[in-house]
Amino acid sequence: MVLGRTSRVAVLALLSLCLSAAAGFTHLSFNVCRWCEASSPVCRDSVCVSNCSLSSFCSSTDEICIAIWRKFNETMTVQTMCHHPALPLEGVDPTLLQNVSSRECHMVPQPTEEGAMMVCGCKGVHECNDRLIFDKGANGFSKLQSREVIPVVLVSLVPPVLVALVATAAFYFYRTRRFGKPGPPARPDWPGKPSQELYQALDPARQVECGESIANHQSTESNAKIPTLNNGIGDAIEWQGRLTTPLPIKLETLVGKGRFAEVWKARLVQNDKVNSHETVAVKVFPAMEYASWRNECSIYSDPKLQHENIVTFLAAEERGGPGHGHRKYWLVLAYHSLGNLQEFLTENALSWEELIAMATSVAKGLAHLHSDTTPKGVPKVPIAHRDLKSSNIVVKSRQDCALCDFGLALRLDVSLTVDDYANSGQVGTARYMAPEVLESRVNLEDLEAFKQIDVYSMALVLWEMASRCQAIGEVKSFEPAFGSKVCDQPCVDSMRDLVLRDRGRPEIPSTWTQHQGMSVFCSTVTECWDHDPEARLTADCVVERFTALQNEDTDWQNPDLNQEEVQGAREESGLTADLDQQQEDSRDKDSDFQSSSISQNLHSSSTSSFQGLDTQTDSAEESRLVASIV
Structure with missing residues (x-):
């Protein structure tokens, strides 16, 4: 009996020591703050969440967590970081961040020449600059009532109550295990709960x-x-x-x-x-x-x-x-056991047949999203994915892929207004953002603009797939698009400099286009990431091109192909000079990836119904034209 009491006292003493240590850790003087150069906040009522996924310990005990909210051209961004109140911060009144003692980040208006800007500071709570609280002001949020001060008595009672609850729970489990008493019965259809x-x-x-x-x-x-x-x-x-x-x-x-x-x-x-x-x-x-x-x-x-x-x-x-x-x-x-496309490409190289089959399936999935009808002709609302990347595509087999992750997807409903689309904000992954998204200049009056953004992202995914294809020669380790030019998680500003200022795109070496099929594949990719959104191909057009490549794949792989017949077909169609020019352009590393006349002819054929042009050939002639090229 005495031994039992001694054990209980020892358990309680150990728990008290653990709680004291935990309390000490919670009062570390160094703040942990969210830290992102730019992120797209998610807002509801008068509270915004920064949507920043990175955190860092402040280097000094005097540093506080701050957040800078900006709104320009209907686009909201948040910058989060650690900051020493005594140091100047560009564009921010230093008096706003002095004597900060709040544990919550309450936004204060900051005058600015362009758009709107608000600043807040906080300390004492880890990542307190992740949750931004607005009062009624220029941002249009409704006023958030300040929280009432917690009585000192309540604060004094919380620690002993927690100690008592933990001690009681520990004693209960101790008694249960010692005497072999079972806990609450498990749910019948679950034999155990790891x-x-x-x-x-x-x-x-x-x-x-x-x-x-x-x-x-x-x-x-x-x-x-x-x-x-x-x-x-x-x-x-x-x-x-x-x-x-x-x-x-x-x-x-x-x-x-x-x-x-x-x-x-x-x-x-x-x-x-x-x-x-x-x-x-x-x-x-x-x-x-x-x-x-x-x-x-x-x-x-x-x-x-x-x-x-x-x-x-x-x-x-x-x-x-x-x-x-x-x-x-x-x-x-x-569930698909092969995982997402990024993981699959990291571990596996692709044959030409696998590349064109998987690329076609990706384009088909996006074309279905963008379509205003189902395959059976039933009307549907088009959808923009808005976060298309290789990690948001699953591999069903070595011939087939499927799109997933529609958390940021947007229904392109004609009943919605421009303001509705403007409130959707700048979303997606910075690495895969189209130039117009990085520049915050999306044409919100044209629903096709959202589809063109997806096509740009798809082009980067197709490039990643091509970089792991054995048809290009030496296959290097997998790298995401722009992998050698930016860090692992580039911010919007870094991508803006690379894509807008430098007009950068992933490199297509001349060795890639020595394969006849890869030459057409790369030409399609470059047209999909064109700087001008309206010059990009549609997902449907990409499907048509890749389907034609699949149909002609057997002829390319046939070493006994009569080259004289192929050359005669080219001359008959009048496209020999255009094909030679396309091959020269594809070998020039410093070229601007100009679309070849062959690709333009195919593009015009596939999109003539939208542009009101008179078609010169029917579908059968178009298929023959593709066959004559290869």
Whole structure:
């Protein structure tokens, strides 16, 4: 009996020591601040989140966390950093950052010659400059009422209460383990709960409606269910108002982590299957990223989005207890074991056949997003991806890819106004941003402008794929676009200097174009990343070109091909000189990647219906024309 009491006293003493040490760590005098040169904030009501993913310890105990909010041409950016109040800061009144003692970042207007600018400073809380609080002012946000001062009595009571709760919990587990008393029974269909299954250990899940408003969602525990698309591609079912049971999903392995969510490999337990997928991918959003989950959910849940080159959507679920902080939001998607395209290219080189097949599938997926009809001719709303990159494309096989990650996608609905599109902000990944996005000069009155932005990003992805193709000769290690010219995570300013000022593009060596198919492939890529958005190809046109390359692939690979017949066909079509000029241009490293006349002819043929031009050849002649080139 005495031994038992001694053990309990020892446990309590150890816990008190741990809590004291933890309290000491929380009062470190060095601040940890968000630190990004420019990021695109996410705002709601009178609070903005910086959307900066980098943090750093301040080098001095006197340094504070600051945030500078700017608005220019309807584009908002936030700069975050550590700063010593005694040092000058360009464009900022030094008096605004003196005597800062607040633990929250309250924005204060700062006069500026162009646009609008606001500044805030804070300290005492790690990353306190991530959450920006606005009062009513030039930015148009509604006034946020200041939080009432917490009574001193409450502050005094919090530490002992926490100590008591932790001590009680520790004693309970100590008694339970010592005497072999089991804890609460596990859920019947889950035999165990390893640490990675924390999400399942919360209260039972419910499937929610993607279109449910944030206000309704956060203020009530409605029993509304979201219908799941439990069917194959193209066979959408009527799901409005249909009640479903949350899927018995068991998370297994964390396979990726992005800006907004984590991606898990998961398995449907008890041999339950959805669309024949026993293994699924689960994208888990924290509570604070509800808006991103809701946007991606609304995109995925549209039955008209279903396509073989779009990742298959299975379900959307809300999981967690009654407290908002414990909630998690799930997207259940088809799982593909080869991973994303960036990972695949890092580990694998491509043959010419694999390159053209995978590139065609990427273009088909984007063309379907941009199209205003489904493959069956049913009208649909076009969608701009706005964050297309190799890590947002999954590899289904060595011949097929699918687009994913629609957290920043935008419906190009004709009913929306210019102001609606202007509020969408400067989004995406800086490395893959088109020149007009970097310059904040997107033509918001033309919905095609958003599609042209995606085409530019796709061109960089196609270049990354081409750089790992064996047809170019020596295949080097994988590098993302502009990999040798910028850092791993370039900021908008760095890309603006490279792409706008220097008109830089990824290099296409002359050895790449010695392969006849690669020559046409590279010509297509250069037309897709043209500085002028209106000069870029459409995704549909890229599909047509790559399909023609696939159809003629057998002839290129045939060593017995009658070259005299090919040359005669070229002369008959009058394109020999144009082809020679294209080959000379492709070998010139310092050229501006001018589009060859052959590509222009193909482009004109594929887009003549939009430009009102009289076509000179029908589809059969166009296919023959491509065949004669090669």
